[in-house]
Amino acid sequence: MKLALEAAKAAAARGEVPVGAALVGPDGTLLAVDGNRSLETNDPTAHAEINVIRRAALALGNYRLTGSSLYVTLEPCAMCAGALVTARIDRLFYGAADPKAGAVETLYRIASDPRLNHRAEVTGGIMAGEAASLLKEFFRARR
Amino acid sequence: MKLALEAAKAAAARGEVPVGAALVGPDGTLLAVDGNRSLETNDPTAHAEINVIRRAALALGNYRLTGSSLYVTLEPCAMCAGALVTARIDRLFYGAADPKAGAVETLYRIASDPRLNHRAEVTGGIMAGEAASLLKEFFRARR
Numbered sequence: 001m002k003l004a005l006e007a008a009k010a011a012a013a014r015g016e017v018p019v020g021a022a023l024v025g026p027d028g029t030l031l032a033v034d035g036n037r038s039l040e041t042n043d044p045t046a047h048a049e050i051n052v053i054r055r056a057a058l059a060l061g062n063y064r065l066t067g068s069s070l071y072v073t074l075e076p077c078a079m080c081a082g083a084l085v086t087a088r089i090d091r092l093f094y095g096a097a098d099p100k101a102g103a104v105e106t107l108y109r110i111a112s113d114p115r116l117n118h119r120a121e122v123t124g125g126i127m128a129g130e131a132a133s134l135l136k137e138f139f140r141a142r143r
Numbered sequence: 144m145k146l147a148l149e150a151a152k153a154a155a156a157r158g159e160v161p162v163g164a165a166l167v168g169p170d171g172t173l174l175a176v177d178g179n180r181s182l183e184t185n186d187p188t189a190h191a192e193i194n195v196i197r198r199a200a201l202a203l204g205n206y207r208l209t210g211s212s213l214y215v216t217l218e219p220c221a222m223c224a225g226a227l228v229t230a231r232i233d234r235l236f237y238g239a240a241d242p243k244a245g246a247v248e249t250l251y252r253i254a255s256d257p258r259l260n261h262r263a264e265v266t267g268g269i270m271a272g273e274a275a276s277l278l279k280e281f282f283r284a285r286r
Contacts, residue, residue: 042205065187
């Protein structure tokens with residue numbers, strides 16, 4: 001999660017909403033770390049989670065990331081929660097809850113929905129204070 | 144939707160699950176057409192909808208696709224429904240409903256959820272028979 005927080009800080013420095021993610025393989029190997037890049041790449045799907053999932057799958061040559069763990073500083077939105085189900089990620093650790101768009105515990109429970117064909121173990125609140133502070137500071141500076 | 148169906152057929156020919164999508168701009172211009180490419184690109188996020196959203200946003204140099212319409216042969220999953228909200232797509236037309244993963248009407252209503260910061264007008268059942276036949280034929284052939 002420390003690496004994800006560093007990636008969130010780097011995103012803020014690029015003018016992106018400060019969210020960062022890290023993906024760790026079944027054996028503990030770090031597969032990818034990245035932050036939001038929606039503005040930089042003109043890509044609405046370039047959230048931190050999608051970036052690390054795409055990069056890791058490409059590097060492994062496998063569109064399934066079974067057994068891996070995703071660390072992200074903010075509760076994933078519906079797109080990212082859906083992506084982690086599609087990618088068969090087994091564990092999700094997130095920082096701050098997202099009251100506006102959180103889709104794994106707050107508004108929806110997409111990552112643990114028994115109706116879908118894959119479920120992840122979800123743990124929130126990891127270093128949540130630091131993750132939330134980064135976001136608050138970023139949006140306060142822009143108002 | 145005819146272009147989306149053609150893209151779905153092309154996906155099947157590549158061994159991908161036959162789903163296709165087309166994105167049309169506010170003025171009726173065709174922005175992108177593509178099918179699933181998850182296997183080919185080793186990218187779990189490379190669903191037809193994500194592919195056309197990414198391509199159109201890149202071409203327009205804007206991560207928001209306000210005013211555009213998405214045509215897709217199958218009801219979007221949570222990832223793709225979330226992506227169309229994130230991309231600010233205004234209208235969604237889909238073909239067959241997806242009882243297992245459909246996230247705009249079947250399991251969730253992500254594209255029209257008043258709690259999220261954007262909503263699309265959703266119309267299902269467009270050329271649904273042809274879209275469903277493609278999928279049935281594809282999966283029957285693989286069993």
